[in-house]
Amino acid sequence: MPEQYLKKILTSRVYDVARETALVRAPSLSRRTGHTVWLKREDEQDVFSFKIRGAYNKMAQLDADTLARGVVAASAGNHAQGVAMAAQRLKCQATIFMPVTTPAIKVSAVRNRAARVRLVGDSFDETLAAAQVFCEKNAQ
Known part of the structure; x- marks a missing residue:
């Protein structure tokens, strides 16, 4: 990841309001796709969305x-x-x-x-x- 982009992410004001949400493995989707699939649980935010x-x-x-x-x-x-x-x-x-x-x-x-x-x-x-x-x- 380019350093400039990472800096934008880390200095974003979003962390004033957004929660850190879970990243969970999706076994069923992983099996169906043949790849490891992870889900970012943004439904855990106060507004249930990213x-x-x-x-x-x-x-x-x-x-x-x-x-x-x-x-x-x-x-x-x-x-x-x-x-x-x-x-x-x-x-x-x-x-x-x-x-x-x-x-x-x-x-x-x-x-x-x-x-x-x-x-x-x-x-x-x-x-x-x-x-x-x-x-x-x-x-x-």
Whole structure:
């Protein structure tokens, strides 16, 4: 692994929020593939997904003025939860656009992290377009 890439990993702000999760051997998959398969248990994170890593790392690099304006994201689920958790930890308001078809449990998980949820569009593309219009109108 190139040294520069390893340095990025080790200095990432993600370790402020993400847990170190287990790496477990998957015997059944290993037998089926003829290779040793390991599973990284990111379902052990607070948001049950690896998505917190990217969301938090990106948001932790934002300056104070940007965080004060708040962040906007479009997601159908796991990324939304990651952004909501990162915003909560960084004391930043998050507005999350989600398709109207998003399961209620995912919407609740985002709202439980104090993010504003806007249910817009029947597809992710429609939801993303609405989030982009919102950003343009609100200078975000």
